[in-house]
Amino acid sequence: MKKLLVSLCTGASLGLAAIAGSTVVFTSEANAVPLSAANARLLLKTAGHYQNARYIPTEQQRNGTVVLQSPILGTDLAHYCSGTVVSPTQIVTAAHCVESQDPRSPDYGLTGTTRVYLGGLGGQMITAASYEIHPFYFDPEIGTPKLGAFAAGDIAIVTLSEPVPAGTKIYGLYNGDPIGKVATHISYGTTGNGDGTEESFTPEDSLTRGRIGQNLYEIDLYNAFEFGLEGAHLIYDFDDGTPEHNALAWWLSPLERSLGGGLYEVIVDQSLAPDLGFGLDEVMMAHNDSGGGAFIDGLLAGVHSFGISLAEQWCDGDPRNGEYVNAPDMTCALDSSFGELAGDTSIAFFYDWLMARLIFPVEIPAPATLGLIGFGLLGLGLGRRRRA
Numbered sequence: 252m253k254k255l256l257v258s259l260c261t262g263a264s265l266g267l268a269a270i271a272g273s274t275v276v277f278t279s280e281a282n283a284v285p286l287s288a289a290n291a292r293l294l295l296k297t298a299g300h301y302q303n304a305r306y307i308p309t310e311q312q313r314n315g316t317v318v319l320q321s322p323i324l325g326t327d328l329a330h331y332c333s334g335t336v337v338s339p340t341q342i343v344t345a346a347h348c349v350e351s352q353d354p355r356s357p358d359y360g361l362t363g364t365t366r367v368y369l370g371g372l373g374g375q376m377i378t379a380a381s382y383e384i385h386p387f388y389f390d391p392e393i394g395t396p397k398l399g400a401f402a403a404g405d406i407a408i409v410t411l412s413e414p415v416p417a418g419t420k421i422y423g424l425y426n427g428d429p430i431g432k433v434a435t436h437i438s439y440g441t442t443g444n445g446d447g448t449e450e451s452f453t454p455e456d457s458l459t460r461g462r463i464g465q466n467l468y469e470i471d472l473y474n475a476f477e478f479g480l481e482g483a484h485l486i487y488d489f490d491d492g493t494p495e496h497n498a499l500a501w502w503l504s505p506l507e508r509s510l511g512g513g514l515y516e517v518i519v520d521q522s523l524a525p526d527l528g529f530g531l532d533e534v535m536m537a538h539n540d541s542g543g544g545a546f547i548d549g550l551l552a553g554v555h556s557f558g559i560s561l562a563e564q565w566c567d568g569d570p571r572n573g574e575y576v577n578a579p580d581m582t583c584a585l586d587s588s589f590g591e592l593a594g595d596t597s598i599a600f601f602y603d604w605l606m607a608r609l610i611f612p613v614e615i616p617a618p619a620t621l622g623l624i625g626f627g628l629l630g631l632g633l634g635r636r637r638r639a
């Protein structure tokens with residue numbers, strides 16, 4: 252596991268979106284805010300061209316998903332994240348998306364009031380009223396916040412200042428075993444092609460329209476790397492259909508050999524993670540996708556948290572600092588290309604904590620109940636006429 256620890260460091264960066272008129276530039280600032288590590292890795296990149304219509308969610312599919320915009324005070328910058336509506340007044344997102352709003356964070360006060368845009372940046376805006384971050388996120392033993400996105404409790408609930416309008420989809424929570432299940436990812440962030448040829452982050456496209464696609468949850472972070480809490484983070488890889496870029500098989504393979512001269516080769520056992528993806532439907536989170544949802548059976552099952560790739564010294568072509576001749580990452584950088592891994596916070600792991608906090612002020616009426624209410628109003632009208 253010599254490779255992973257180095258990767259943790261490369262993942263520690265902060266994603267910002269600069270807003271100047273209609274121009275939005277995405278930049279990455281290394282080690283700016285360690286707690287915000289995963290922020291730099293969120294958006295969906297796509298197996299095929301990112302403008303292919305197959306990746307554009309319909310209005311119906313965007314319903315119940317949101318963009319969170321948190322202005323950075325004293326600047327014209329804002330953090331962007333994604334989230335999912337889970338009650339009439341509550342959004343589930345990643346803790347690192349709202350940590351600067353929590354008094355326990357060293358960055359407390361850095362950002363102003365978060366704006367929540369329903370169904371993407373073009374949708375209705377509701378301001379956030381309060382936040383609750385899972386305590387594991389700040390726990391010095393369990394959460395290891397210095398490791399940012401790898402903290403064990405990267406999940407938060409945002410409470411809105413007013414309820415979402417009628418007709419807004421409210422997602423239920425998945426409480427089954429997500430490992431081995433295909434998840435549908437819907438998110439608003441950086442998009443681009445998995446082969447690294449194009450990358451894009453604009454208000455008009457990625458933040459407004461979002462992207463949709465699939466990936467397979469294959470293992471949890473602890474069972475893959477003996478790190479974190481068992482079951483808390485769900486791991487998947489960005490496949491292009493080839494064994495050469497089957498990242499999870501490469502990372503899980505325990506054997507490697509030295510070829511001399513600083514060169515190493517992992518003896519890849521493809522049977523350890525044989526899945527090669529879903530062809531053009533395969534997607535991977537990227538910048539600003541943080542907090543976005545992954546859905547199984549129409550229920551929220553995962554929250555985009557972090558990405559993992561091989562530290563650049565092992566794939567930069569320079570054997571003097573060590574080099575894997577068969578590194579799976581198609582581009583030697585943490586940029587959501589084919590051959591990288593990602594982790595989602597598991598909703599099932601935090602199911603009880605979430606359910607204890609979700610507020611449904613009124614029991615959602617069943618269709619039969621609605622019919623009775625209608626009948627009752629009708630009867631009242633008739634009665635009034637009779638009196639007149």
Ligand SMILES: [Ca+2]
Nearest residue numbers: 488489490528
């Ligand atoms: Ca995959």
Ligand SMILES: [Ca+2]
Nearest residue numbers: 488490497526
């Ligand atoms: Ca794979």
Ligand SMILES: [Ca+2]
Nearest residue numbers: 582584586588
């Ligand atoms: Ca890469």
